[in-house]
Amino acid sequence: MQKSTVWQRMTKRTEFYIFLVLILMVIVIQLVSGGQLFEPNQVVTILRAMVVDGLFALGCLMVMVSGGFDMSFPAIAALSYSLATTICLNAGWCTTNAWMGFLLSVVFGAILGMLNGVIIANFALNTMLVTLGTQTFFTGLSMGLFELKEITSTLPKGLRAFGEWSLFEVESSAGLKSSMSGLFLILIAVAIIVSLILNKTMFGRALYAIGGNEVSAERAGYNVKKTKFILYTIVGALAGFTGMIRVCMARQSIPKAMVNKEMTIIPAVILGGASIYGGEGTVFGTMCAISLITVVTNSMLLVGIDTYWQKFFNGLIILIGITISSLQAKRNTR
Amino acid sequence: MSEYLLQMKGIDKSFSGVHALDHVDFAVRPGRVMCLAGENGCGKSTLVKIISGVYTRDEGEVYFEDKLIEHITPAEATRLGIQVIYQDLSIFPNLTVMENLAINSEITANRKLVNKKRWEETAKEALSKIGYDIDLYAKMGTLSVADKQLVAICRALLFNAKLIIMDEPTTALTKKEVDALFRTVRQLKESGIAIMFIGHKIEEIFEISDDVCVMRNGKNVFLGETRGLERKDLIYYMTGREINDDFFVPKNISEKPVLEVDKLSLKNHFDDISFKLHKGEILGITGLLGSGRTELALSLFGLEHPHSGKIIMNGREVKIKSPQQAQSLKIGYVPEDRLTEGLCLAQPIADNIELSSLKRLSKGGLIKKETIYRDAQIWVDKFKIKTDDARKNANTLSGGNQQKIVLSKWLATDLEVLVLNGPTVGVDIGAKQDIHALVHELANEGLAVIIISDDLAEVVVNCSRVLVMKAGRIVGEMEGKDITEENIREIIM
């Protein structure tokens, strides 16, 4: 029996090609823009821009690995951070540090995620439709029942300060100063944690197993219901956390800001090699896809394209990526 | 200590009033292959589920190694050494072979973290049980069905299995793979493991089993050794009626061929295929899985596009680019897989029957439901499809009746050539005979029929002429009395 080498296995994966495309794109943009992409201030801007989308994508990835489809995470994030900042503002918390805000937001996120989890774990339903329902419901909660308002200039100082957390200052050749956001470290940390969960814990393998074949997972002895419940709770908590990061970075809490966010994150995760049928996808691939999109959208100006075309190129990359990977899958099944 | 590993006495089970098992006795001896046979819905799977702990029995006693087992749960069954290999094999196509092998025991050991090294050791241990070698890092989904099955067997052996239950393991296998599987089964048997084999293929029962238990309508009608059992009797036990194979005798074969295939080739699938088909004959095309037989059939139906060669209908050369074109040339095709390719299960029987006849029943793009039902009723009556209302969904019928729908779908159109690909796969013996009789009648009414099948018995009984394919080429042709299973087997291998 022929044994496959590490190299053979690697080159079969979607992640590998996304990575190649990323490198290629970076080189092309660097050349076309006359070396502007690797200006220090440009690099830190791109890294900073990756944080929120990257965190959302990691949560989305875990759901997709399990064969689910989560439309509700932006609504969970919006409700959690709006509620948390409103409470902090009214109680006078978070003036010196951001702990309380994050704690509240994560707890709210987890609770909302649990609601998804209870429904999805106990009933054999299409997760896309369930989360579409909860998304609408959560939006109704935040803007209807709680009537949460925009918080901009009055945002607690602790949150504002956290968003400005700087690791070091860089200076471009033109003398422009920018600071490297410390929040990028959070993205790296979460990416490592998610990667460890997916690969090194039985819970993570359970997600792949359920995504691959739910009936078999049940027969193999996994508690599928419990696993799904925990998954959606974790993803909810992560959404709450990510939402709060966004509040700190944007220095404002706007309940409506997350509307339709899922429509850009989910395609990116698919581009990164996750399958809508479940059982496929890695942290590395997802991060490559997010980097690719962030690099391209943030360097439009550098290569002389109007920034209004950002969304178009964003969509185009994803369309091409998904088309190519589908064609490849078609060829493999032949 | 009795000679039995597992003994069941007077097992009774009902589901909301339906008596699924009626005081069934059953026993398995160690180191032997027990075949549990019977037609679909006879209670086989209910019995298996009671053994594996999925269902709880209403009445009766179960002894395992002479100990009375009061209550069986799936976990308890595993602990006792009972392993079930389901028809779908319970594998994870997206994970590697290593993970597939190790995951069950890791879960049973209640581990929380993954240790790659331990997983690899477990996997290697599992493979060594039957001396099987495969790339541990290959993705399960890329393996052949036979390999998947061996992986599933290895996984079962990790749990010190004493009884391995295999649910219709040969369904998706080629003859060669079946032989390999049987070799493994014999190997396991010699090491003292009892094998329970669930199936309904007569030849296989005689080939592999030491004991047979036949069930019919929730009762066991036979329990005993295979040796000494007559084929005829076994069929009688399974179906409750005498089945006599009526060989097809062509009555009026047309002089001119209706369909001629001349040097047809499709890259990687078949090469230089030529044959003539006359009205009133049944032409068999047989060959192993991958011999190109299915692709040839699809080429006649416009779903594959041969790169060279000619297809001639009634003396005129034609190009068949799509199923619509095939249909307009009066060629019909009954696909291999009834459930995924043949039927819209969640739609009414009538709509399924008339699916290919919409053009005939419509006027200017408009169609009435009543017309569909009225026309469909003719076929329901003609073929004795067992339903009280053609408006009911197709999934309310049994496999044999569903196959009749697929057949009548094509017969409702105006046909000259009918290509049947595996017409009785997964159909009970009784319904099988009905379908065969029907096809004979159609041929004698002047239809040209091609049967593509690897069920040699079926080919022998039904065909007036047989082409044998191997690696994409026709390697043999026989007619009339020369068509025997032995003759075909000689050239097919």
Next chain:
Amino acid sequence: MKDIKKKYGYTFMLLGLAAIVILFFTITKAGAFWKADVWKGIMAQFPEYGIMTLGLMFCFICGKMDMSFMMLADFATVMAVRHIVQNVTPEMDNGAVGGVIIVGILIALGIAVVGAIINAMLVTQLNIPPVMATISMQMVWLGISTAITRGDTVTGLPVLYTEIGHKTFFNWLPLPMILFIVIFLICWFILKYTVYGEKLYMVGSNEKAAKFSGINTTAVVLTSYILCDVLATIGALVMVSTMASAKADYGTSYVTRCILILVLAGVVPNGGMGKIINVLITLITIQIIATGVNLFSNLNTYYASLIWGALLVIVLILSTFMTDEGVISFKKRGK
């Protein structure tokens, strides 16, 4: 009798739901609820997304998903409105303006057809799962219209066009409502009496089996996408007329709403099932909830989403207990 009960069981359930909703508002807001203005409002508001929902229904019955219909419709209307605004001059008479408007509408419908063809190509020729294909296309359309409008609202529509959304006959029947009724009847006729309608359900139920039965499945899928995207664009044209402007991301909330209505109505995206009458009942119920909520001065409009979302989840859960009719549970397919 038993047959009727079985065949229309889900319809009865939806009617029951509608009755409960009406009863609730009658009890709590009898005085305000049963006023002509309220019902006029209901009739004026739901046609635009009602037409879109009817379009999406064809995709769903066909077993396909279209996440791109709204962004495509937004793009189409942006182009139409730009054409109208650029070509209408103050000195033109009504006839000339009308001509420009008709050309604008034709441009919009043409774009919708092109978008539908792209969707169908991606799905049938390249075998990309519909959700993935259309979710990417929606980004492309949003991108193009954002780039063209530079993110701005396009305004300056002539009165003749904005009239469409506001015109009322006999002081109670809005023009969009008439449009909706006409389109509803056409859709009903298509599903019930045409060969395409018959094929649609069969393809939605099992595309492969339909193909093996000699049905041109590509044509059926293409037709479904064209119906979906053209109807979505007609709905968007009405919406633009009511709002007197067009924008790249108008009506994004309608995507969720249309899917929600269809699923509530028992038209699930795995195909082959659904009745148009159920869609109508659900549409009206959803709008009654929205309008009813507005009658409470202390509740804002988002309470409607709260109720809709909860309703969808509850109906989905209830559906797992049903077997034959209406929404049934479904798992991933095509693996």
